[in-house]
Amino acid sequence: MTKPKVAFYWNASCGGCEEAVIDLAEDILKVVEAVDIVFWPVAMDFKKKDIKAMKDGEIAVSFINGAIRTEEQEEMVKLLRRKSGLVIAFGSCSHLGGIPGLANFWDRDTIFERVYKEIPSVINPDGVLPQTKTQIGDKQLTLPEFWDTVKTLDQVIDVDYYIPGCAPPPDIIMDGITAILEGKLPEKGAVLAPDKSLCDTCPRSEKKPDKISMKEIKRPHEIILDPEKCFLEQGIICLGPATRSGCGERCINANMPCRGCFGPTKEVIDHGAKGLSAIVSILGIEEEEKLSDEDVQKLIDQIKDPAGLFYMYSLPSSLLRRKIMRKGE
């Protein structure tokens, strides 16, 4: 029997998702035994032309990590979509936009200005910026177009399933791969992780008081963090209440609050809005009826960079998707 063909591809990502596949350790051998890897730029020497030469739908599954920010990425994922039976968005960037998606608080002009002109370590007296076409003698060099807006994979192509996480943990990856190989998949569009909130499975939630009221908001570097108490009880914002479980409480176990890389549970449309709503409800504001709007504003202003915090991993997948840019900003 021929083995099912599998492809791995990367877009706007950090390489951590590739690392996560390698981190399967011995399990990777089981995967390699069961499938035939036909494309994996980080590890194997197959080219775009090899994919192009395949029949439509010939690849059983493509695992695609990274957000979509350039013309080349868009072209490649469209090609892979055509050639694949199933497309799995792999990791937070592909699923939600992830950290590269925070670039949606800027656009290409402001990013290029910063990166190629303003950064102190850059020397660029002629203000040269990347061009899609550059003529050198009789040769023309080309670069892919850089979009203003970072997109999630499903904003560019049809996605069958999602494997969440920055990066996805080994057990979630193996469970996903096993489900695919055995054909035991849930309905299309599902995130292959439990549909519970992280607080439900967090070891700190047992001792959590019934009612939490955060009187002061602190950032993790400002206090000595108690390794057992719920972060919210300590005045540290944790996105556990709004985030999907399944990561193995990695950050919590490293004594750091959750920042939401698994994205929201199924019914939630906008992860950031859910998070801010949950956090603001438990602020310990006393005698609120006596407070003016300004007083409440002052308390809420303790939350620094709220958009960056609540949308840390999900900006491109949020309802607003990006910042509105105005000239001269």
Place this chain on the structure above:
Amino acid sequence: MKAKVDFEPKIVVFCCKWCSYTAADLAGTSRMEMLPNFTIIRTMCSGRIDPEFILNAFVKGADGVLITGCHPGDCHYVNGNYKARRRIILLQSVLKQFGFENGRLRYEWISAAEGKKFVDSVNEFIGNIKKLGPLCDVSKYLSEKKTNNVKSSITQ
């Protein structure tokens, strides 16, 4: 810009069933005149208004969103209106980071007897949004096509 003078904004007003919705009704039965640029969405309490609803209103084309609820101490569910105030204040900061001008999202306490206050608040809000002009069409980004090398297509 001339367009702004003729601009007729789309406004969503969220009303609490127990207070401002009744106030709106009172304004109607008392035949008070007001600007027509708004649609009311009734909720059981201003505390029911999820920030997702507000963002959705903007994404679907609202130029401004006004939240109205019971006066302090009057909420039927004790503190729904305070929760709403907190969410709106935080959401206002978030919207600023998303490039929204101040004033596109506001809230106002209006009791069931305050038909006149309902009219004045809505009129004033519509006036302010007219001055701000249309909110950049968020859906435009979604259909973003190829950009060229010189100018960003989404800069207003």
